[in-house]
Amino acid sequence: MNSTTLEAMRTALRGPVIGPQDPEYNETRKLYNAMIDRRPAAFVRCADAADVRAAIGLVRDSGLDLAVRGGGHSGPGLCLLDDGITLDLSPMRWVRVDPQARTAIVGGGTQLGDLDHATHGFGLATPAGIMSTTGVGGLTLGGGHGHLTRRFGLTIDNLLAADVVLADGTFVTASASEHPDLFWALRGGGGNFGVVTSFTFRLHPVDTVGVSITLWPVDATREVLRWYREFLPAAPVELNGFFAALAVPPGPPFPEEIHGHKMCAVVWCWTGDPDDLGDVLARVSEPGPPAFHFATPMPYPVLQAMFDELIPKGLQWYWRGHFFDQITDGSLDVHLKYAENLPTGLSTMHLYPIDGAAxxxxxxxxxxxxxxxxxxxxxxxxDPDPANAELIRQWAVDYWEELRPHSMGGTYVNFIGAGEDQDRVRATYRDHYDRLAEIKRTYDPDNFFHANQNIAPAGAGRAPSDP
Known part of the structure; x- marks a missing residue:
């Protein structure tokens, strides 16, 4: 990017424009996933929707590539392009709650912790993720699931409207009554259709929740999964519980004698009567005696931030995902094999329930x-060590490959890993892909927004590969 374009951006925008010569450049380009190391031509930090419109116009006119960053949690680092422009929404980090209407309007750069803090003040929440540092934008546009999904659905099921800047700079509101085709596409279609500058969510009464963590020895993985696959779908939707293979973190609430031990676990969230949690989880000993069982009432935002310190920004990450309609008998040995062979202390596998209301x-x-x-x-x-990058990548890929025959063929789009081909995106959208491609042709016919899990405009051929 030449200096004239850079100065034009600095003149036109209220937010700062950070180039490679600026002292904050290297810090700005750091992502949640430290495995990603790219050097954009500039970061454009947008203060508001007017900045977004101006930035899109300048980038389009310059012929440069554009990526969009909300929370920066993208596993494959889709928010950074070498020599491209990152449109950074982090200054647009705000929440406005209407407690009477039970809605929240949320800026495009907001993180889940901001949303949870603002809504919790009114005893309200919406289902979204399991970590407070995740960006609302990327999570929502991919679909969004979390601790409240069995009771209240996916994040997109609670999205009422979105303000969007399109590729030609037009500003529109998408909802059930305005641009309904765009609204349909935004609910799961990723960042393919425009830059969302604000989201409007439906909220639900959620305040203090029952939180429980149950750990079993890793060699009980098969028995626990057999029990879990029957128990949870039959449980009240007020109970959510994601299954995990993990090494026990070295800290409370876990006793020192199990720190570092490989275990299988379920992290429970109960939004029913707090006094009923013990009865609801009375059966946790059925697959075998737990090595540890902990239960306590907890403010919902505290649960949402529980894992933030364990897996902070700046670690090496590689992830891949699958959808499952069942936990097959044939998958049990696969889960046991890879749980027993976790390559590092932070590596893990999670199964998030998306039944119930969803x-x-x-x-x-x-x-x-x-x-x-x-x-x-x-x-x-x-893992924190770059020397282990290939180790953790290979473990994840091998585990994923062995589970593939037991999966449904697609995945949550936010769990598509670096290096997966375009057919994986098509499989994730099934027969919705062609409709999404038609909507893409309407709203972004030149595929200006392509730094994502891309859906090419209908008639344009195949989408580009990962950056």
Whole structure:
């Protein structure tokens, strides 16, 4: 990018424009995933929707590539392009709650912790993720699931409207009554259709929740999964519980004698009567005696931030995912094998339940194509040491490959890992892909927004590969 374009951006925008010569450049280009090391031509930090419109116009006129960053949690680092422009929404980090209407309007750069803090003040929440540092934008546009999904659905099931800047700079509001085709596509179609400058969410009464963590020895993985696959889908939707393979973190609430031990676990969240949590989880000993069981009431935002310090920004990450409609007998040995062989202390596998309220939404009501899935699985190789990058990547890929025959063929789009081909994106959208491609042609015919899990405009051929 030449200096004239850089200065034009600095003149036109209220937010700062950070180039390679600026002292904050190297810090700015750091992502949650430290495995990503790219050098954009500039970061454009947008203060508001007017900045977004101006930036898009300048980038389009310059012929440079554009990527969009909200929270910076993208596993494959889709928010950075070498020699491209990153449109950074982090200054647009705000929440406005209407407690009477039970809605929240949320800026495009907001993180989940901001949303949870603002809504919790009114005893309200919406289902979104399991970490407070995740960006609201990327999570929502991919679909969004979390601790409240079985009771209140996916994040997109609670999205009421979105303000969007399109590729030609037009500003529109997408909702059930305005640009309904765009609204349909935004609910699961990723960042393909424009830059969302604000989201409007429906909120639900959620305040203090019951939180429980149950650990079993790793060699009980098969028995626990057999029990879990029957127990949770039959449980009240007020109970959410994601299954995990992990090494026990060295700290409370876990006793020192199990620190570092490989275990299988379920992290429970109960939004029913707090006094009923003990009865609801009375059966946790059925697959075998737990090595540890902990239960306590907890403010919902505290649960959302529980893992933030364990896996902070700046670690090496490689992840891949699958959708499952069942936990097959044939997959049990696979899970045991890779749980026993976790490559590092932070590497893990999670199975997030996406049944209950999420399954009651019609298959064609949103771009999310897997309403028949029961679990969204993710395999994460994680470690602070760059020397272990290939180790954790290979473990995740091997685990993913062995689970593939037991999966439904697609995945949560935010769990598509670096290096997966375009066919994986098509499989994730099933027969919704062609409709998404038509909507893409309407709103972004030149594929200006292509730094994402890309859906090419209809008639344009195949989408580009990962950056």
């Amino acid at each position: 399954a009651r939404v019609g298959k064609d009501e949103t771009a999310w194509a897997y309403r028949d899935a029961v679990w969204s699985g993710v395999i994460g190789g994680i």
